[in-house]
Amino acid sequence: MADTYDFKCPTCKARGGFEEVMVNVVVTSEVTLGMDGIVHYDDQTNEHGSIEQYQCSACGETLLDADGDVIDGHDELFEWFKRHTDG
Numbered sequence: 061m062a063d064t065y066d067f068k069c070p071t072c073k074a075r076g077g078f079e080e081v082m083v084n085v086v087v088t089s090e091v092t093l094g095m096d097g098i099v100h101y102d103d104q105t106n107e108h109g110s111i112e113q114y115q116c117s118a119c120g121e122t123l124l125d126a127d128g129d130v131i132d133g134h135d136e137l138f139e140w141f142k143r144h145t146d147g
């Protein structure tokens with residue numbers, strides 16, 4: 061696997077990583093029904109959907125591109141890291 065960029069939030073300075081938020085995703089779960097009537101969820105698969113935004117895991121700050129638009133693609137994300145990483 062290739063080396064990964066270290067994420068440092070420009071807002072809260074945390075290095076706890078960042079998250080991809082997706083919408084319109086179809087989630088399919090293996091389930092079992094307990095005798096008490098409660099459904100238990102096992103393995104899940106996610107299909108379809110599109111990226112809504114990337115955000116800091118710590119403070120939830122949304123990553124913005126140089127124009128101030130919400131980043132919702134891998135190319136823009138790559139640009140963001142190149143802009144926010146020294147050397």
Ligand SMILES: [Zn+2]
Nearest residue numbers: 069072116119
């Ligand atoms: Zn943050």
